[in-house]
Amino acid sequence: DVKVTQSSRYLVKRTGEKVFxxxxxxxxxxxxxxxxxxxxxxxxxxYFSYDVKMxxxxxxxxxxxxxxxxxxxxxxxxxxxxxxxxSMYLCASxxxxxxxxxxxxxxxxxxx
Amino acid sequence: GDSVTQMEGPVTLSEEAFLTINCxxxxxxxxxxxxxxQYPGEGLQLLLKATKADDKGSNxxxxxTYRKETTSFHLEKGSVQVSDSAxxxxxxxxxxxxxxxxxxxxxxxxxxxxx
Numbered sequence: 178d179v180k181v182t183q184s185s186r187y188l189v190k191r192t193g194e195k196v197f198x199x200x201x202x203x204x205x206x207x208x209x210x211x212x213x214x215x216x217x218x219x220x221x222x223x224y225f226s227y228d229v230k231m232x233x234x235x236x237x238x239x240x241x242x243x244x245x246x247x248x249x250x251x252x253x254x255x256x257x258x259x260x261x262x263x264s265m266y267l268c269a270s271x272x273x274x275x276x277x278x279x280x281x282x283x284x285x286x287x288x289x
Numbered sequence: 290g291d292s293v294t295q296m297e298g299p300v301t302l303s304e305e306a307f308l309t310i311n312c313x314x315x316x317x318x319x320x321x322x323x324x325x326x327q328y329p330g331e332g333l334q335l336l337l338k339a340t341k342a343d344d345k346g347s348n349x350x351x352x353x354t355y356r357k358e359t360t361s362f363h364l365e366k367g368s369v370q371v372s373d374s375a376x377x378x379x380x381x382x383x384x385x386x387x388x389x390x391x392x393x394x395x396x397x398x399x400x401x402x403x404x
Contacts, residue, residue: 277338
């Protein structure tokens, strides 16, 4: 079975802090994704990566950056956390085109 | 562009009732189609998938058929249980140059099953 893990289930941070969310997958997938999920807004793609050190902006990249130094690990960085970044963050990975995405359990981030 | 539309929720059913959650899509090319389920506080789990027209995906008593002529992928289950209460998402994967890495999700349908 594909396993995608996220570093924290719950996180509380202060406004202005730099926040790192880590995601690791164990299936040697080329593609990895970061989404945020908010009530009434569904899933929105922040960034995705199709190879090591390669990344593309999704629909809402503002205020976020990403890092992929190793194939199995994809990090989401909030350079200066703001209250409007309070959300559920979901990481996913995917193999070849046409295959399913597999999701981690999510990180619920609260920015005070 | 590609998109997915699914029925608004919440859907409330009694245990053992028949379930249908409608999903229609707009896409160029030949997308793969998926249903995901999300339990409270959890990530999305793949429920079933279909990769070409007339394929039927099935898992845990749920099934959906890829209908190209009606651009639909409706989720069905013959007899729901309280444990099926969750949010269900329909999704498609892009299949043309420029979007083959992208997934398009529906807005989700919340299912409540009462004992």
